[in-house]
Amino acid sequence: MKFADLHLHTFYSDGTYSPEELAARASRAGFAAISLTDHDTLEGCPATAEACKTAGIEFIPGTELTAEIDDHEIHLLGYGIDASHTELSRQMAKFQHVRQDRIREMVARLNRLNIPLQAEDVFTLANCRSPGRPHVGRALVAAGFCSGIDEAFERFLKKHRPAWVPKYKMSVSQAIQLIHDAGGLAVLAHPGLSRIDDYLPLLAGGGLDGLECFHSQHSATQTERYQLLARQYHLLITGGSDCHGRSRGKPTLGSVRLPMEFVDLLKDRWELLKGSPERTQSIEVSPPA
Numbered sequence: 001m002k003f004a005d006l007h008l009h010t011f012y013s014d015g016t017y018s019p020e021e022l023a024a025r026a027s028r029a030g031f032a033a034i035s036l037t038d039h040d041t042l043e044g045c046p047a048t049a050e051a052c053k054t055a056g057i058e059f060i061p062g063t064e065l066t067a068e069i070d071d072h073e074i075h076l077l078g079y080g081i082d083a084s085h086t087e088l089s090r091q092m093a094k095f096q097h098v099r100q101d102r103i104r105e106m107v108a109r110l111n112r113l114n115i116p117l118q119a120e121d122v123f124t125l126a127n128c129r130s131p132g133r134p135h136v137g138r139a140l141v142a143a144g145f146c147s148g149i150d151e152a153f154e155r156f157l158k159k160h161r162p163a164w165v166p167k168y169k170m171s172v173s174q175a176i177q178l179i180h181d182a183g184g185l186a187v188l189a190h191p192g193l194s195r196i197d198d199y200l201p202l203l204a205g206g207g208l209d210g211l212e213c214f215h216s217q218h219s220a221t222q223t224e225r226y227q228l229l230a231r232q233y234h235l236l237i238t239g240g241s242d243c244h245g246r247s248r249g250k251p252t253l254g255s256v257r258l259p260m261e262f263v264d265l266l267k268d269r270w271e272l273l274k275g276s277p278e279r280t281q282s283i284e285v286s287p288p289a
């Protein structure tokens with residue numbers, strides 16, 4: 001049987017592998033197809049595509065965007081998007097800018113806690129346009145302020161911890177629209193971590209294409225349940241490890257193996273829908289009663 005991993009990061013965002021290392025490891029782990037889904041960027045896709053070609057692996061270009069629904073943060077995976085789409089490039093440049101400003105603000109908060117880290121330390125370590133909290137965590141570890149990334153998140157970076165800064169997020173409708181306009185499919189990432197099951201009917205009605213049922217942090221029960229929900233709402237079933245490389249202890253590449261039949265269904269839907277722009281409906285969320 002052939003398998004895929006459709007959720008992976010490189011050092012073009014907060015992963016640690018290069019595109020070449022990622023493709024080589026995916027090949028050694030026996031994958032037939034992978035997708036690169038770096039946060040707010042497609043920059044790593046050309047090099048990963050090239051390395052996958054050499055390794056004889058099928059490559060699907062992707063990205064992971066942050067959005068919100070009713071104050072809940074969600075992550076949307078965009079598959080098969082066109083990197084030359086002007087509006088997408090413009091929006092991604094904006095999200096990257098927002099990420100860089102957020103790093104400066106997190107560092108300022110750390111400084112107020114008498115931790116003399118500099119934003120430049122984080123940027124040098126991140127060495128990418130799409131830096132995030134893991135880079136701040138790694139900089140804290142490198143400078144000896146924390147013993148590990150987990151401690152950095154626990155003490156400073158987790159939501160509502162002292163150096164946490166809320167992130168600008170587009171609405172889920174905007175994110176789905178952006179992915180569709182750029183010719184892609186929009187998939188809700190790791191629903192088991194976002195805990196927004198009540199919104200699934202709304203999202204499906206709003207044009208969401210798929211649900212990431214298989215994920216390294218989903219339990220077997222969650223994986224089963226999300227597959228049932230995906231079938232109920234006519235959503236594609238996808239999956240991936242969300243491997244960030246060596247950043248969090250043991251590498252997770254290989255921990256999720258999505259049967260290729262799901263990739264074939266995704267490709268069929270992509271072929272069918274890429275010529276039809278009218279598939280996003282606005283999502284109206286009524287305020288809580």
Ligand code: AMP
Nearest residue numbers: 014131132133134149150153167244248
């Ligand atoms: P950001 O996009 O800057 O908000 O950072 C989110 C990223 O941080 C996620 O994609 C994960 O890779 C990582 N992350 C989130 N929570 C934790 C945690 N508790 N420990 C380690 N990494 C985390």
Ligand code: ZN
Nearest residue numbers: 009014039244
């Ligand atoms: Zn990440």
Ligand code: FE
Nearest residue numbers: 064075189190
């Ligand atoms: Fe995510």
Ligand code: FE
Nearest residue numbers: 007009064242
């Ligand atoms: Fe991810």
